[in-house]
Amino acid sequence: MDAILLQFLNGLDKGGAYALIALGLTLVFGTLGVVNFAHGALFMLGAFCAVTFNKLLSLEQVVLDETKKTAWGTATEIRTPYIESWFGELGSFLLDYSVPVSILVTIPVMLLIGIVMERGLIKHFYNRPHADQILVTFGLAIVIQEIIKHYFGANPIPQAAPDIVDGSANIGALFGLGDNIVYPWWRLVYFGFSATIIASVFAFLQFTTYGMVVRAGMRDSETVGMLGINIQKRFTVVFGLAAVVAGLAGVMYTPILPPDYHMGMDFLVLSFVVVVVGGMGSLPGAVLAGFMLGILQSFASMTEIKSIFPGIDQIIIYLVAVVILLTMPRGLMGREGVMEE
Amino acid sequence: MKQLFSREPFALLAFSVVILAMPLWLTPLGANYPDLLQKFAIFAIFAMGFNILFGLTGYLSFGHAAFLGVGSYAAVWSFKLFTMNVLPAIFFGVAFAGLFGLLIGYISLRRSGIYFSILTLAFAQMCYNLAYSVLTPITNGETGLQLTLQDPRIIDRAFAEAGAGLPETNLFGIDMSGYPGFYFCAVMLIICFFITRRIFNSPFGLMLRGIKSNQNRMGYTGFATRPYTLTAFVISGMFAGLAGSLLAVTDPLAGAERMQWTASGEVVLMTILGGVGTLIGPMLGAWIIKYFENIFSSFNNATLENAFSFLPEGLRTMAVDVSSLFVGEGWHLTLGVLFMLIVIFLPGGLMEGWRRLLRRFSGGGGGKSETAPVVQPAE
Numbered sequence: 001m002d003a004i005l006l007q008f009l010n011g012l013d014k015g016g017a018y019a020l021i022a023l024g025l026t027l028v029f030g031t032l033g034v035v036n037f038a039h040g041a042l043f044m045l046g047a048f049c050a051v052t053f054n055k056l057l058s059l060e061q062v063v064l065d066e067t068k069k070t071a072w073g074t075a076t077e078i079r080t081p082y083i084e085s086w087f088g089e090l091g092s093f094l095l096d097y098s099v100p101v102s103i104l105v106t107i108p109v110m111l112l113i114g115i116v117m118e119r120g121l122i123k124h125f126y127n128r129p130h131a132d133q134i135l136v137t138f139g140l141a142i143v144i145q146e147i148i149k150h151y152f153g154a155n156p157i158p159q160a161a162p163d164i165v166d167g168s169a170n171i172g173a174l175f176g177l178g179d180n181i182v183y184p185w186w187r188l189v190y191f192g193f194s195a196t197i198i199a200s201v202f203a204f205l206q207f208t209t210y211g212m213v214v215r216a217g218m219r220d221s222e223t224v225g226m227l228g229i230n231i232q233k234r235f236t237v238v239f240g241l242a243a244v245v246a247g248l249a250g251v252m253y254t255p256i257l258p259p260d261y262h263m264g265m266d267f268l269v270l271s272f273v274v275v276v277v278g279g280m281g282s283l284p285g286a287v288l289a290g291f292m293l294g295i296l297q298s299f300a301s302m303t304e305i306k307s308i309f310p311g312i313d314q315i316i317i318y319l320v321a322v323v324i325l326l327t328m329p330r331g332l333m334g335r336e337g338v339m340e341e
Numbered sequence: 342m343k344q345l346f347s348r349e350p351f352a353l354l355a356f357s358v359v360i361l362a363m364p365l366w367l368t369p370l371g372a373n374y375p376d377l378l379q380k381f382a383i384f385a386i387f388a389m390g391f392n393i394l395f396g397l398t399g400y401l402s403f404g405h406a407a408f409l410g411v412g413s414y415a416a417v418w419s420f421k422l423f424t425m426n427v428l429p430a431i432f433f434g435v436a437f438a439g440l441f442g443l444l445i446g447y448i449s450l451r452r453s454g455i456y457f458s459i460l461t462l463a464f465a466q467m468c469y470n471l472a473y474s475v476l477t478p479i480t481n482g483e484t485g486l487q488l489t490l491q492d493p494r495i496i497d498r499a500f501a502e503a504g505a506g507l508p509e510t511n512l513f514g515i516d517m518s519g520y521p522g523f524y525f526c527a528v529m530l531i532i533c534f535f536i537t538r539r540i541f542n543s544p545f546g547l548m549l550r551g552i553k554s555n556q557n558r559m560g561y562t563g564f565a566t567r568p569y570t571l572t573a574f575v576i577s578g579m580f581a582g583l584a585g586s587l588l589a590v591t592d593p594l595a596g597a598e599r600m601q602w603t604a605s606g607e608v609v610l611m612t613i614l615g616g617v618g619t620l621i622g623p624m625l626g627a628w629i630i631k632y633f634e635n636i637f638s639s640f641n642n643a644t645l646e647n648a649f650s651f652l653p654e655g656l657r658t659m660a661v662d663v664s665s666l667f668v669g670e671g672w673h674l675t676l677g678v679l680f681m682l683i684v685i686f687l688p689g690g691l692m693e694g695w696r697r698l699l700r701r702f703s704g705g706g707g708g709k710s711e712t713a714p715v716v717q718p719a720e
Contacts, residue, residue: 035455124685130455131401135613136684138606142677150671269462269602276459311475318463318470325456326448 002181007298013187013256015294016194017043020249021271022278022286023198024242030218030281031235034122035130037137039246040268041144042110046247047259048148049109051157053102057083057095097162099255106247114243118236141265149261156258161186186255193252197245198287204241205283214238218281273321279334289332293317349538356534360527364520372632375519379591380631382526383584386533388611388623390580393537395609396618397546398573399553400450403458403605404465407445408438408578410472410600412585414479417486417595424496425508427517427525427590431583438582439575446574450567453556465605472597485596510590522591529587533580534624540576541620549573553618581608610676614683616692625691630676637675640668 021043028036061082064075083091094101121140125133160166165185205211217224217231224231250259257263274293278285299305301313312319324331359366363381367373372381391405412434419430449460472480480486488507497508510517517525540546548569551559559566589595598604611630616622645668649660667675687694 121685128688132684132688134401134455134458135609136681139677139680139684142673143681146671146674146677147666150666150674265603269466273459273463276456280455311471314470314474315467318467321463322448322460325452325460329452329456 003302003304004299006181006183007302008295009181009183009187009191011295011298012191012291013194013294014297015291016191017249017253017267017290018271018274018294019287019290020194020197020245021267022274022290023201023283024246025271025275026278026281026283026286027201027238027242027245029275030283031214031221031238032118032122032126034125035133035137036122037134037268037272038117038141038144039137039242040264040266040271041141042114042243042246042264043250043253043267044148044259044261044264045113045144046106046110046250047254047263048152048250049106049247050099050102050159050251050254051152051259053105054098054159057081057098059083061085099159099161099251103248103251106251107244110244110247111240113247114240115236117243118239122239141268145261145264152261154261156260158258159254161189161255165189190252190256194249197248201241201245202283210234270317273317277321277324277331279331282331282333285331285333293320296320352538353531353535357531360531360534361524363527364523370632372635375523376591377631377635378520378523379526379587380635381628382523382530383587383591384608384611384627384631385530385624386526386587387581387584387608388615388627389533389537390577390584391608392577392612392618392623393540393549393580394573394577395612396623397541397549397553398570400453400570400574401458401609402449402461402574402577403602403609404445404461404463404468405577405581405608406600406602406604407465407468408441408581409585409588409604410468410595410597411441412438412582413589413595413599414472414486414585415582416586416589417488417593418479420488420494420510420589420593421486421492422495424494425510426496427510427512430510430590431529431586434586434589435579435582438585439579442575442578442582443571446571446578450570450574462602462605465600465602469597469600469602472600480595480597482597485594488593510593517590526587526591529583530624533583534620538620545569545572610680612690614680614690616690619690619692622690622692629691633675633679634672637668637672638670 021039024042025036025039028034028039058081060079063078063080065078066075068076070076081091081095083094085091087094117140121136122133125136167185168182169185169188170182205215213224213229213231214234217229217234221231221235250264253259270293271290274289275286277293278287278289296316297313300316306313328334360382363378364373367378372378387405387409391402394400394402394405415437416430416434419433423429445461445464449457449464452460473482490507494508512521512525515521540549548559548564551564552566552569556566585595585599588599607630611626612623613626614629615624615626645661645664646657649657649664652660665671667678683690689696
């Protein structure tokens with residue numbers, strides 16, 4: 001029982017990441033009708049926003065202390081981050097909380113990147129075949145990836161979670177289930193964070209006038225355009241929003257998985273499977289499938305299950321995708337007439 | 342000229358001459374060493390096969406590298422178990438890839454469009470992941486499948502005692518390393534070109550094109566399209582299997598990374614770059630990508646300094662800094678940029694660029710007016 005609950009929790013944070021990326025993919029697909037293979041690169045860029053922010057914060061001032069000598073007879077170096085010497089307490093607080101605080105930086109950056117990408121490239125591909133869209137965004141993803149690799153190197157760069165959530169939570173004790181269920185705090189935070197983001201995206205689409213127009217545009221952009229609304233502009237904003245969602249998913253994922261340049265591609269392939277399983281163009285489907293596949297994956301990596309079906313943890317997602325696509329042609333919650341020529 | 346070229350024996354002859362003379366005409370480009378030439382031939386086969394599926398039939402498979410991997414593994418196993426002769430290895434490579442193609446195609450072809458792409462991707466990733474984990478006894482996991490001294494090699498042992506070192510792959514005694522290896526691959530490429538050409542010009546090929554332009558309508562006219570698409574899928578899988586086994590022939594080692602989806606992406610790229618649905622486009626694409634991969638990735642800052650040595654000091658450092666992004670380790674960046682440019686400005690690939698050039702010259706009149714009337718009726 002404990003093991004099952006633990007695997008369930010394990011699946012939630014991974015599922016959260018899948019769901020966030022898949023949500024963005026689906027938003028873009030639903031509004032612009034573009035299959036964006038560079039979405040994983042946006043996830044990765046978000047993660048590197050956090051890395052850059054942290055690097056900037058931890059720029060250090062080196063002071064030589066002549067009174068203390070090291071074993072080699074040279075003066076001791078005292079390193080203090082500039083931010084601490086400038087702001088004192090607040091500085092060290094910022095440094096500790098660099099991952100969550102970098103969200104504030106990431107949002108405008110990703111919004112800008114998303115809008116530039118849409119206006120600069122994607123705009124010209126609305127009416128091209130899906131194969132062309134896949135290919136050009138695939139090329140873009142390679143370019144982004146290589147640029148990041150050039151500046152940050154090929155090795156993963158670990159990021160620390162804030163001290164307060166660095167340890168593990170004794171979930172079992174919280175719910176009165178015994179002391180065996182211990183789980184890292186940050187992963188719980190990540191799950192809560194992704195749930196919040198998903199909820200706010202849905203709320204934005206469901207309860208604001210802007211969101212209503214976007215939803216109407218997803219159904220029939222021509223009619224909305226005839227009503228005198230510049231639907232294209234709103235779709236561009238939605239693309240930016242999708243980029244922000246992917247970026248935020250990346251930022252918060254850095255303490256779980258040290259970011260490297262190809263993390264985007266790794267997640268993209270899985271997220272695409274998630275989108276297709278959920279049903280192209282269905283937002284709830286994407287979220288549902290994201291969490292479902294995340295949880296299934298973590299269950300498949302249990303030793304008990306692996307001993308019955310060796311290797312199942314490696315292929316479970318793809319296996320589920322194959323089965324679902326063959327039995328339910330439109331995925332779990334796909335609408336009729338989407339992506340069916 | 343074009344009518345002459347369309348005659349079967351002549352086309353084949355011209356093609357064979359061009360391919361077999363590759364070591365000669367590639368010398369000025371600095372690409373005449375056997376390793377690279379072998380890759381040229383092998384990846385041309387791979388891309389040609391992929392083109393039968395994507396270019397003719399219109400199904401974008403994102404998991405074609407799986408067949409390449411299967412072909413390699415089957416070939417290496419044939420070396421290990423039976424004989425170092427390459428013919429059985431190729432036979433097994435093609436046969437196993439064909440079987441896999443039949444299985445994967447039968448399931449994946451139930452869907453079209455992006456669903457098909459995802460299904461093939463899923464199968465390829467499954468093969469890749471399994472090759473790394475559970476199937477280690479067959480694939481030797483991360484190390485990759487290699488020849489060892491303990492291999493049974495039953496057919497070879499029946500004729501001769503085992504030698505001291507690891508044996509070389511051979512074709513009835515001719516070692517398959519260096520130029521003989523290239524010529525062997527080149528002959529295979531010529532055979533594949535012949536087959537592809539026949540497919541392109543056959544009623545079967547016409548049917549595939551029909552499926553590409555409108556599958557529903559093909560259905561309405563009374564054709565069961567599934568057997569046609571499945572045949573195309575299997576043929577294209579067998580081409581990939583052949584390419585994979587040739588990779589093993591030239592270097593008897595098979596690793597799982599050959600099956601990763603980036604490898605599948607590469608073949609898509611080659612095909613797009615050369616020109617989807619054209620006969621020789623994918624081959625050109627494969628050559629260009631392999632050429633740049635070799636040339637660009639071997640550049641380093643010193644060579645760049647040399648290349649820009651005519652510039653004044655300040656400009657030179659700048660030029661070296663900027664261009665060093667694109668070469669050496671960063672040659673993938675060049676690839677990505679090239680890829681984007683092609684898809685944006687020249688969706689038909691190099692072959693379309695060539696046709697546009699021809700049209701411009703023939704339309705421009707003047708000195709080219711003699712060739713123009715010949716080209717136009719042939720269109």
